[in-house]
Amino acid sequence: MIVGDLSRRELGERLAGEGLALQFGPFNLRIRSNLDSFATHAHQLYEPYPLPDATEIVDFHVQISAPSGLRRWVRRQACFGVDGQFPFAPYTVEHAFPALEWGINWCVGTRAHYLLMLHSAGVERDGRAILFPASPGDGKSTLCTALVHSGWRLLSDEFGLVRPEDGMLLPLPRLIPLKNESIEVIRKFRPQAVIGPSFLKTRKGTVAHVRPPVDSIRRAQEAARPRWFVFPRWVADAPLSFEPMPKSQAFLMVATNAFNYEVLDETAFRLVTEMIRSCDSYSLIYSDLDEAVGALDELSRASDG
Amino acid sequence: MAKRDDPTRRARRLLLEALRAPEQLPALPPADWELLLRVARRARVLGRLESALDRANLLGKLPPRAAAHLRAARNVIEHRKTLISWEVNRLLWALKGIEVPLILLKGTGYLLAMLPPARGRIFADVDLLVPEERIGEIEERLVERGWFKTEIDPYDDRYYRVWMHEIPPLRHRERGTEIDIHHRLLPKTSHLKSDPAPLFAAARPLADPRLRVLAPADMVLHALVHLFLEGDPDEGLRLRDLVDVHDLLCHHGQEPGFWAGLAPRAHELGFQRPLFYGLRHAQRLFGTPIPADVLRGLADAAPAWPIGALMDRLIPLALLPGHPDHPSRLATLARWLIYVRAHWLRMPPGLLAKHLSHKAWLRFRGFRKRVDLAQLDLKQQ
Amino acid sequence: MNHPHPTGSPVAGAERLATTSLGCALEWQAWDDLYIVYQPSSAETHVFNETTALILKSLEQGSRSTAGVKDWTESALGVAPGGLAADDFSFATQRLEELGLVEYLDDASATR
Numbered sequence: 001m002i003v004g005d006l007s008r009r010e011l012g013e014r015l016a017g018e019g020l021a022l023q024f025g026p027f028n029l030r031i032r033s034n035l036d037s038f039a040t041h042a043h044q045l046y047e048p049y050p051l052p053d054a055t056e057i058v059d060f061h062v063q064i065s066a067p068s069g070l071r072r073w074v075r076r077q078a079c080f081g082v083d084g085q086f087p088f089a090p091y092t093v094e095h096a097f098p099a100l101e102w103g104i105n106w107c108v109g110t111r112a113h114y115l116l117m118l119h120s121a122g123v124e125r126d127g128r129a130i131l132f133p134a135s136p137g138d139g140k141s142t143l144c145t146a147l148v149h150s151g152w153r154l155l156s157d158e159f160g161l162v163r164p165e166d167g168m169l170l171p172l173p174r175l176i177p178l179k180n181e182s183i184e185v186i187r188k189f190r191p192q193a194v195i196g197p198s199f200l201k202t203r204k205g206t207v208a209h210v211r212p213p214v215d216s217i218r219r220a221q222e223a224a225r226p227r228w229f230v231f232p233r234w235v236a237d238a239p240l241s242f243e244p245m246p247k248s249q250a251f252l253m254v255a256t257n258a259f260n261y262e263v264l265d266e267t268a269f270r271l272v273t274e275m276i277r278s279c280d281s282y283s284l285i286y287s288d289l290d291e292a293v294g295a296l297d298e299l300s301r302a303s304d305g
Numbered sequence: 306m307a308k309r310d311d312p313t314r315r316a317r318r319l320l321l322e323a324l325r326a327p328e329q330l331p332a333l334p335p336a337d338w339e340l341l342l343r344v345a346r347r348a349r350v351l352g353r354l355e356s357a358l359d360r361a362n363l364l365g366k367l368p369p370r371a372a373a374h375l376r377a378a379r380n381v382i383e384h385r386k387t388l389i390s391w392e393v394n395r396l397l398w399a400l401k402g403i404e405v406p407l408i409l410l411k412g413t414g415y416l417l418a419m420l421p422p423a424r425g426r427i428f429a430d431v432d433l434l435v436p437e438e439r440i441g442e443i444e445e446r447l448v449e450r451g452w453f454k455t456e457i458d459p460y461d462d463r464y465y466r467v468w469m470h471e472i473p474p475l476r477h478r479e480r481g482t483e484i485d486i487h488h489r490l491l492p493k494t495s496h497l498k499s500d501p502a503p504l505f506a507a508a509r510p511l512a513d514p515r516l517r518v519l520a521p522a523d524m525v526l527h528a529l530v531h532l533f534l535e536g537d538p539d540e541g542l543r544l545r546d547l548v549d550v551h552d553l554l555c556h557h558g559q560e561p562g563f564w565a566g567l568a569p570r571a572h573e574l575g576f577q578r579p580l581f582y583g584l585r586h587a588q589r590l591f592g593t594p595i596p597a598d599v600l601r602g603l604a605d606a607a608p609a610w611p612i613g614a615l616m617d618r619l620i621p622l623a624l625l626p627g628h629p630d631h632p633s634r635l636a637t638l639a640r641w642l643i644y645v646r647a648h649w650l651r652m653p654p655g656l657l658a659k660h661l662s663h664k665a666w667l668r669f670r671g672f673r674k675r676v677d678l679a680q681l682d683l684k685q686q
Numbered sequence: 687m688n689h690p691h692p693t694g695s696p697v698a699g700a701e702r703l704a705t706t707s708l709g710c711a712l713e714w715q716a717w718d719d720l721y722i723v724y725q726p727s728s729a730e731t732h733v734f735n736e737t738t739a740l741i742l743k744s745l746e747q748g749s750r751s752t753a754g755v756k757d758w759t760e761s762a763l764g765v766a767p768g769g770l771a772a773d774d775f776s777f778a779t780q781r782l783e784e785l786g787l788v789e790y791l792d793d794a795s796a797t798r
Contacts, residue, residue, distance in 0.1 A: 028370070057339045057370040061629065083343050084629035113377035248717040248733075255731060262729070263384045266713070269724040269731055273715050384729060391728040394786060451784065 004047040012039040019061070021052050025172035025220045026161065027112070028052045029104060032063040033096070035078060041097040045175055045196045048214045060107045064100040066093065082107055098199050098207050101175060105158055108172070109259045115170065116271050117259035118160030122169055123152035125300050128227035129169050131160050131279075133257045139234030139286075142182040145210050146289045147296065149190040154216035155224060159259070164267050167274060168223035173216040175209040183208045189289050228299065229254065229281040232292070241285040242295050250281035312628035313636075316344045320625065324350065324548065325591055327357035331366035338371045340628070347626040348544045349427055351378035356425030378425075385428045389413055392431045392482040397515060399450040403442060406517050408434035408508050410487065411531065414518040415549070417511055421556045422549040430474065430483040434519075436505065437488035440472060444486070452477045452484070490527050491534065503574065521557035522570040525550060529583035530576055541623035541640030550583050551591045558594065568602045577606035586620055699753035702791040703779065705745040709787035714739075727786065737763065737770065738778045742787060749791055752779065 003011065003022070014020040015038070019030040033039065052058070063081040067090060078096035079086050080103040091099040109117060120133040121144040130152075134140040141157050148154040154173045161170040178186060178195070183206065186193055194211040229250055254272055255261045261268045282299075286292035319341045323330060333341065345351045355375035358364050364372055393413065400407075408414075410432035415423040435443060448454070452475045474483040491499035507520035519527055532546035557563045571580040581603045587593040588600075607613055622639035713724040721734040734742075737759060744750060744758040760770050782788040 055335055057335045057342070057368055059370060059374070061343065083347065084632060085347075111374075111377060113380045114373045246718045248720040248722065251715075251717065251722055252733065261731075263381055265380075265384055265387060265729045266724060266726055267380075269713065273722070276717075387727070387729045391786075394727070398786065 001051045002047070003043070003049050003051065006043075008039070008043050011043050012036065015039050015042065019063075021054075021056075021058060022046065023050045023052045023220070024104070024174055025156075026115075026170050027060060027108065027172070028056055028058045029060045029062060030058045031100065032061075032065065033100070034065050035093065035096050037093070038064055038078075038096045038100070041196060045097075045194075045209055045211050048211070048217045050217075050220075060104065060111070062100065062103055062107065064096045064103070095199055095202050097196075098177065098202050098209075101177065101209065104174070108159060112161070113260050113263050114164075116162040116164060116261070116264055116268055118162065118254060118261075119158070119257045119259055120160035120254075121157045122155035122160050122171075122224075122226075123147045124155055124169075124171075124224040125152050127225060128300065128303075129155060129224040130228045130230050130296065130299075131169075131226055131254075132230055132232055133160065133254050134232055139182070140232055141176055141178055142185060142234065143232050143286075143289070143292055145176050145178065145182075145186050145193070146189055146293050148213055148216060149186075149193055150293050150297070152296075153219060153224075154212040160226075162226075162271055162275070163223065164264070164271060167226070167271060169226055170223055171216070171220045173212045173220050175211060177204075177207050177209050179207055180205045185289065186210065226275050226279055227303075229276070229279050230284050230296065231282070232284045232286065234287065235285050236287055238285050238287045240288070240291045240295060241283075242299075243283050245281040245283045247276050247281065251276045312631040313633050316340055316628040317625045320344045320348060320350075320544075321590060323354055327354055328361050328363065330354070330358060331363050335368055338368055342371060342374050343629050344626050346374075346378075347629065350425075350545060350548060351375060352382040352425035352427060353545075353548060354425070355379045360424075382425060382427055386416060386423075388480070388482050389416055389428045389431055392477070392480065392484065393417060393516070395477070395480075396431070396433075396447075396484070397513065399447055399452075400443065400515075403439075403446060405435060405439045405443065405515075406505065406508065407515055408505070408517045408519060409511075410434050410519070410527065411549075414524065417516060418518045420553065422552040424552075426545070426549070430485050432485045432487065434487045434490070434501065434504065437501075440486060440488060444472065444475065447475055447484075451479070455483065490530055499575075521553070521560060521563055522567050523574070525553050525557065525567065525583075526571055526574060526576045526580060528553060529579040533579045533582060541636070542620065544624045544626070547583070547587055547590065547624060551587045551593045554584075554587065554593050554595065564596050564599050568599060568606075571603075571606075577603060578608070581606040582616065582620060585617075586624065590621065590624070699751060699756070701752050702749045703745060703752055703755055703788050704749035704791050705742060706786055706789050709742060709745070709782070712742075712787070725785065725787070730785070732785065737774065738782065741775075741778055741782060745788065755779070 003020075006014070011020065015031060015033045017032075019032040020042070021028060021030050023029075031042070033042075061083055064078050065081065067077055067079050076093040077090035078093045078099060079090045080088055080099050082103065088103075118131065118133055120131045121140045122129050122131045123144060124130075132140045132144060144154070144157050154171070154176075155169055156172040156174065157176040158174070159172050161172055162168070163170055175196070183195065183198060187195065196209040196211070198206050198208045200206050229245075231245060231250075231253060251272060254276065255268070258268070258272075261272065264271075284292060284295065286295075319337055323333075323341055323345065342351070345354055351374065355364070355378055358367070358375070359379075364375070367375070389412070393409070396407070409417050412423070412426055412428040413431050413433070414420070415426065416428065444454075455474045455476050471485050471487040474485050476483050489499045489501040490504070504519060504523050507523055508517040509520055510517050518524065528546060528550045532542060532550065568577070568580065571577040584593070584595050584600060584603065588595050608616060619639045622633075622636045625636075627633045627636050708725065708727045711726060713726070715722040715724075719736060721736075721739045723732045723734055723739075724730075725732065740759045740762045741755055744755050744762070750758065756770060756775050757767060759775070760767055763770065779788065783790070
């Protein structure tokens with residue numbers, strides 16, 4: 001069963017009642033919300049996501065709700081909650097949807113320490129994955145969105161989830177939040193991409209969510225082998241540059257950009273060392289998405305033989 | 306049986322049964338696991354459940370999702386253990402040549418002395434007890450060797466130094482672990498006596514003779530003083546600390562003379578009331594095996610009837626987390642009452658009123674200034 | 687201040703350096719001209735240059751005087767005797783001592 005099997009009314013009732021259970025890759029979530037606007041966005045953007053079996057354990061219980069008591073009348077607000085705790089300052093009610101999306105990432109990043117969590121986007125083709133570890137603002141979301149609308153499968157826009165037992169990447173194909181100019185860039189690049197409403201003046205500027213292609217969501221339980229690290233940087237008007245990167249530098253960039261490299265001690269050192277050893281690393285500077293996608297397609301074709 | 310369906314009761318029953326009889330957990334239905342994981346996370350005992358199941362070799366018999374959450378808790382704990390042990394190693398290096406006994410308190414002591422409460426326990430800071438007159442020298446040497454005094458607001462700094470039993474924490478410039486240096490177990494302002502001299506005299510050396518831990522009875526009493534007098538208004542009494550006491554009692558209780566000496570030592574140190582409450586509630590919640598004559602010997606430490614009856618209600622309410630989706634107002638009130646009581650015992654009334662109002666002001670300010678985490682990079686969390 | 691280690695003073699050199707047990711329990715990964723080194727005791731990952739790595743290596747067979755360590759390191763690096771700046775050398779050894787990987791044998795315990 002997927003979210004799309006529920007009517008808008010059924011979905012709203014679940015959200016306002018016992019909660020809507022959803023499966024995002026390795027994680028089961030239960031989402032509660034008493035905000036009508038949230039239900040509308042969720043109905044549109046979560047449509048292809050599966051619901052877990054009723055007998056499955058839910059990992060994270062989150063909510064985005066109007067606060068109770070007096071404060072709700074002062075200013076319309078939305079609070080992100082997890083397990084009945086409200087760790088953050090309230091958001092304006094208009095930003096409830098991006099706030100919940102961000103809050104879910106926060107839960108994963110602070111709790112899923114049974115996995116090594118790299119801060120990295122990832123895509124896969126023919127069983128081999130590219131990881132894009134990068135700092136925010138370097139255009140990894142934009143590039144990742146372009147690739148998954150060009151024949152690559154989305155693993156994740158934010159998390160490189162590495163299973164310690166075998167070093168495989170676990171997909172977490174969640175919505176991709178595009179910021180500011182990137183939204184128009186992607187609309188032009190692939191007019192058929194499903195993009196949600198633009199949320200103006202959030203803490204990160206204007207944000208709009210791209211829904212990953214249905215194939216990526218359907219194959220969310222299919223792990224992938226890491227094959228390349230590509231460190232992308234978008235630079236206006238720059239000619240395409242695609243250069244091998246020294247392994248020592250790649251190691252440091254991956255380790256220092258991870259969510260929990262420090263927490264996993266020796267396991268993390270060994271996993272990252274092994275990944276850097278077995279993958280080729282490149283730095284990519286681009287200004288044109290078609291050129292960048294072309295270079296990465298070429299990379300995957302060149303190593304076919 | 307209507308009461309069994311009450312969400313708060315169900316959450317508490319699951320948690321207590323899991324702590325008491327972890328070997329039953331493989332038979333738990335998924336819906337109960339789901340609630341147990343949430344409640345145990347709140348009470349910070351996920352790691353404890355993991356270690357109990359690991360020793361019973363039962364981790365492979367759990368639903369994979371439950372096992373994953375327990376594994377995550379274990380990874381964090383193992384990492385913290387490494388950091389705490391390492392910080393103690395570096396302290397010994399930095400203090401080379403300074404002949405001063407370092408008594409390791411709480412988690413640091415359990416870990417370095419390899420005592421049962423260290424299993425599956427999360428460790429925050431390094432806690433040390435040192436003679437008050439040597440603190441200046443220790444602080445100075447640590448600052449020379451790369452530690453710095455963490456910045457706190459002037460009220461807190463003065464509060465620490467004038468009224469408290471510890472100095473503001475130190476932290477190494479390259480590492481995150483804080484070192485709390487205490488010179489007594491309770492603030493100077495406390496209603497309870499807290500002369501540290503008998504503790505130093507009874508302390509036991511570890512493999513490295515510069516390191517000591519409190520004697521078994523003192524260790525139990527300190528854990529109880531910490532539990533009952535250092536509460537948190539939101540969190541209430543930390544169940545985790547009572548679990549430590551349970552583990553210590555089961556462990557040290559094997560040692561000849563431990564039970565006979567416990568109540569007399571409590572009277573000597575002035576901690577008979579915390580001991581009374583601690584033994585009573587450890588036995589009620591975890592079934593801790595406590596000899597009947599020890600409890601009888603503490604009868605004079607029990608509070609008068611109305612207070613005793615009230616505390617019997619309040620303490621479990623403040624100790625046990627409720628159901629995350631069904632907050633209980635009564636428990637919130639109990640946590641706050643216990644917090645005020647703890648401070649009442651630690652400070653004269655005038656200072657207490659001043660302190661509580663300052664804390665309330667901080668909390669108010671804190672709310673408005675609450676860090677806006679969305680602006681930070683996620684990985685910094 | 688009574689640091690046991692030389693702080694850039696070329697007068698020092700007689701103190702004996704040794705690796706600690708922790709210094710022997712490292713995991714090494716050499717890439718390019720750098721060493722990525724994991725220290726299980728502290729859960730830290732270090733990046734060592736060749737000089738620092740060689741100082742540790744010089745102590746594999748047992749303790750040496752600091753002067754002896756410096757000579758050995760210079761010859762392993764292929765630079766002339768005295769070619770390694772005293773400041774760089776003492777910075778590296780001080781760093782290794784802070785990390786708990788080397789220790790001064792006589793001096794540290796004798797002077798206090």
